[in-house]
Amino acid sequence: MAQTKTLALPKVSWGNVSLMSVGHFCSDFFCNVLPVMLPILAQRYGISYSQSAALFMVFSVSTNFLQPPIGILADKKNIGILMPLSIATGAVFASLVGLAPGLIPLIFIILLSGICSSAFHPIAALSVYAVSIKRKRSLCTSIFIAGGNVGFAFAPVIIAAYIETFSDKSLWILSLPALIVAALVIKQKLHCLEPKHNPIEQKENFFSLLKGNFLWLNLAIALRSWCYCAFVVFLPLLLTSQGHSTVEAAFALMILLVGTVVGGLLAGSLSDYFGLKLIIQSTFIVTILGCAVFLYKCDISLISLCALFVMGAGMYGSTPSAIVWAQRIMPSHAAFAASMMLGFTFGMGYIESVLTGLVGDFVGLRLALATTVLPAVVLAIVIIAILKEPADEKKQDLKV
Numbered sequence: 001m002a003q004t005k006t007l008a009l010p011k012v013s014w015g016n017v018s019l020m021s022v023g024h025f026c027s028d029f030f031c032n033v034l035p036v037m038l039p040i041l042a043q044r045y046g047i048s049y050s051q052s053a054a055l056f057m058v059f060s061v062s063t064n065f066l067q068p069p070i071g072i073l074a075d076k077k078n079i080g081i082l083m084p085l086s087i088a089t090g091a092v093f094a095s096l097v098g099l100a101p102g103l104i105p106l107i108f109i110i111l112l113s114g115i116c117s118s119a120f121h122p123i124a125a126l127s128v129y130a131v132s133i134k135r136k137r138s139l140c141t142s143i144f145i146a147g148g149n150v151g152f153a154f155a156p157v158i159i160a161a162y163i164e165t166f167s168d169k170s171l172w173i174l175s176l177p178a179l180i181v182a183a184l185v186i187k188q189k190l191h192c193l194e195p196k197h198n199p200i201e202q203k204e205n206f207f208s209l210l211k212g213n214f215l216w217l218n219l220a221i222a223l224r225s226w227c228y229c230a231f232v233v234f235l236p237l238l239l240t241s242q243g244h245s246t247v248e249a250a251f252a253l254m255i256l257l258v259g260t261v262v263g264g265l266l267a268g269s270l271s272d273y274f275g276l277k278l279i280i281q282s283t284f285i286v287t288i289l290g291c292a293v294f295l296y297k298c299d300i301s302l303i304s305l306c307a308l309f310v311m312g313a314g315m316y317g318s319t320p321s322a323i324v325w326a327q328r329i330m331p332s333h334a335a336f337a338a339s340m341m342l343g344f345t346f347g348m349g350y351i352e353s354v355l356t357g358l359v360g361d362f363v364g365l366r367l368a369l370a371t372t373v374l375p376a377v378v379l380a381i382v383i384i385a386i387l388k389e390p391a392d393e394k395k396q397d398l399k400v
Contacts, residue, residue, distance in 0.1 A: 009130065010189045016131035017140045020124060021147030023185055026087050026178040027120040029151035029158075030094035032257075033171070034059055034110065035232055036159045036250055037097055039240045040168060045103050049237065049365060053357030056233045057350050058107055062114030063090075064347025071122035071339030075332075080191035082119035083127065084182040090117035091178035098168030122339035127190050129334070142268050145320060146261055153257030156236070160250035213387055214329045218340055220280075220387075221322050223380040225349025227287060227373040228315040230356045231256060235308075238365045239300065248300055255305045259312025267317030276321040277389040283321075284381045286314030288374060295370050328390035352376070 010016055038052050047055070073079055093113035100106035124144070132140035162174065185191060235256065239249035263283065271279040290311030297304040319341060326337035352372075360368035 008189050009192050010127065012131050012133060014133065016188055016190060017128065017133075017143055019181075019184060019188060020128050020131065020190060021144050023084075023087055023120075023181055023190075024124060024144055024148035025151035026181050027090060027117060027124075027151070028148035029155045030091045030113075030175070030178065031059075031063065031117055032152045032155035032232070033094045033097060033159055035236055035253065036156050036163070036246070037168060038233070039236055039246060039249070040163070041097070041106065042237070045106070047103075048357075049234070049360040050354060050357035052237060053233055053350075053354045055107070055110060057354055059110045059114040060229070060347050060350030062111050063117040064114075064343040064350070066115065066118035067122050067339040067343025067347075068336055070119050071125075071336035071343075072333070074123050074126055074193075074335045078193050079119075080123055080127065080193040081186075083123040083191050084185040086116055086119040086123075087185065088179050088182040090120070091175040092116075092172070095171040095173075095175040098163075098171050118343070121342045122335045123191075123193070125338040125342075126193050126335050130193060131190065141323075142265055142320065145264055145268075149257065149261040149264055149316065153254055153261055156250035156253040156257070157247070160247050164247060212329075213390070214326065214337075214340075216383055216387055217322065217325060217329070218345055220380040220383040221318065221341060221345040222348035222352070223376040223383070224284060224287070224315065224318060225345045226352040226356075226376040227291060227311075227349075228260075229346060229349030230353040230369060230373050231291075231311070231315075233350070233353050234356065234360070234365050234369065238298070238369075241365065242298070244300060252300050252305065252308060256308040256312040259309040259314075260316030262309075263313030263315070263317035264320055266313070268320030271321045271324065275389060276325045277384060277387070279321045280318040280325075280384050281381055283314045283317035284377050284384070286317070287311055288314075288377050290314055291369075291374060291377075295366060298366055325390060 034056055038055070041047070041055070042052050070079070070082070090113060093109055093116055096109050097106060097113075100109055128141060128144045159171070159174070162171070166173075232253070235253050236246070236249040239252055240246060244252075267279050267283055290307045290309075290313075293307035294304050294311060297307065322345075323338050323341045326341050327334050330337050356365075356368050356372045359372060363371075
């Protein structure tokens with residue numbers, strides 16, 4: 001107890017919120033190295049579409065499925081030091097994929113990269129709450145989420161341009177800024193957290209929390225994530241297979257992901273006025289429309305790029321609302337709820353993407369995307385329509 005009382009907690013300030021956003025930028029930036037590298041790795045090792053998706057699944061399973069257990073632990077104990085370590089080590093291992101001497105070492109590096117990246121989101125969610133300005137927590141959380149989306153969005157073009165200039169063998173140099181950010185996070189004591197928990201709930205685990213409306217919400221968001229994850233994995237492969245360059249394919253992926261930045265900020269703010277359920281359903285419909293237009297054109301024309309932007313805005317626009325929905329269902333497990341929306345559902349999406357890859361091996365990626373992800377989003381709309389939106393208990397002390 002004495003150690004907890006003397007714990008130096010981080011200061012509430014816009015500067016610390018901004019630093020957490022930069023940390024999120026670094027974490028998600030290096031989570032997007034693999035999609036850009038997949039065409040290079042596929043040619044280098046002679047792997048198929050489904051094998052490429054399986055490679056990404058190794059990373060996704062290790063980084064996303066570990067987040068909920070870490071979230072449960074973070075709600076109970078101070079394990080904040082794992083957050084800056086996650087920024088540093090996740091960046092280092094992700095930037096080493098080009099140096100892998102063979103397929104087995106490559107899988108091992110990808111696995112380590114995923115494991116090291118897994119601790120960031122659930123712990124960072126608590127840190128952002130701790131340093132957020134009172135009555136501005138929604139805005140602070142949006143800034144934090146936007147930092148990750150920007151990093152994930154611009155990573156493809158930056159990495160592709162870097163590889164064309166210096167080759168993938170020197171990707172490790174890009175990890176140096178992440179090491180500096182991790183050091184700044186420690187300097188500002190952003191890893192020092194004071195977990196709050198209900199002692200009666202100590203015995204609750206991951207599986208006991210997955211029940212009722214929370215389980216159905218996760219299923220709907222996981223189906224939405226199928227579309228998101230499949231396009232993140234396969235868009236560069238789809239466009240390069242049609243004769244477009246790696247930089248052009250990366251640019252198209254960037255447009256899709258820039259849409260996620262705008263969609264997350266816009267839909268998150270609108271949910272305060274129109275409700276979580278309506279916003280989530282609306283973003284799903286926007287996703288279907290954008291996806292259908294792009295797959296019909298399937299090039300890098302202005303119409304296709306606009307469709308990708310709209311699809312990205314729709315796909316990620318539901319995320320802030322889904323996080324709030326999940327935390328209203330279980331306010332005493334805010335870190336766990338956030339980790340499910342930001343981790344588990346995306347992990348499921350990458351696993352589902354393997355099915356898209358398997359179909360793509362037989363009928364081509366374009367048709368595979370149309371016949372797998374579009375029905376999945378339609379089903380997600382149906383599930384959300386059935387669920388009842390939880391009440392907004394503003395006086396409740398949420399952890400995020």
